[in-house]
Amino acid sequence: MNSKQGSKVVDIFTDGACKGNPGVGGWGALLKYDSHVQELFGGEKQTTNNRMELLATIRALEALNQPCKIHLYTDSQYVQKGISEWVHAWKMRGWLTASKKPVKNADLWQQLDNLSRQHEIEWIWVRGHAGHEGNEQADELANRGVTLVMSDS
Numbered sequence: 001m002n003s004k005q006g007s008k009v010v011d012i013f014t015d016g017a018c019k020g021n022p023g024v025g026g027w028g029a030l031l032k033y034d035s036h037v038q039e040l041f042g043g044e045k046q047t048t049n050n051r052m053e054l055l056a057t058i059r060a061l062e063a064l065n066q067p068c069k070i071h072l073y074t075d076s077q078y079v080q081k082g083i084s085e086w087v088h089a090w091k092m093r094g095w096l097t098a099s100k101k102p103v104k105n106a107d108l109w110q111q112l113d114n115l116s117r118q119h120e121i122e123w124i125w126v127r128g129h130a131g132h133e134g135n136e137q138a139d140e141l142a143n144r145g146v147t148l149v150m151s152d153s
Contacts, residue, residue: 013134016052027056028141043145075128
């Protein structure tokens with residue numbers, strides 16, 4: 001067994017939403033372990049959809065209190081490819097892109113990179129708004145995050 005892998009297998013579904021891009025944004029995460037279910041959501045007044053997608057994933061991983069084996073489902077290819085493919089090159093280049101420009105959202109990518117190393121994660125892309133139950137629930141949570149921010153204004 002991998003030292004990062006606990007005995008728990010957690011299914012996590014994440015999503016971000018933004019009304020305007022940039023604009024009011026929300027993030028949502030659904031965590032499932034055996035019969036336990038945890039719903040998380042929040043938002044920001046001025047943000048982007050990509051930041052909300054990343055924040056949903058970060059907040060979900062922060063909610064775990066021990067190393068776990070995780071199946072993480074996202075409809076964001078930005079998150080899925082970023083953390084499983086692009087991040088390695090960004091780190092080698094000092095958080096610069098191949099064209100020597102600063103990586104967008106580097107603050108969140110660095111948080112996600114640090115958190116993901118504490119677990120054994122399978123990053124799974126699912127098509128958004130295609131009836132995938134966990135993704136649909138995460139989308140509802142992200143929209144609750146938007147509503148929460150808008151009602152606080």
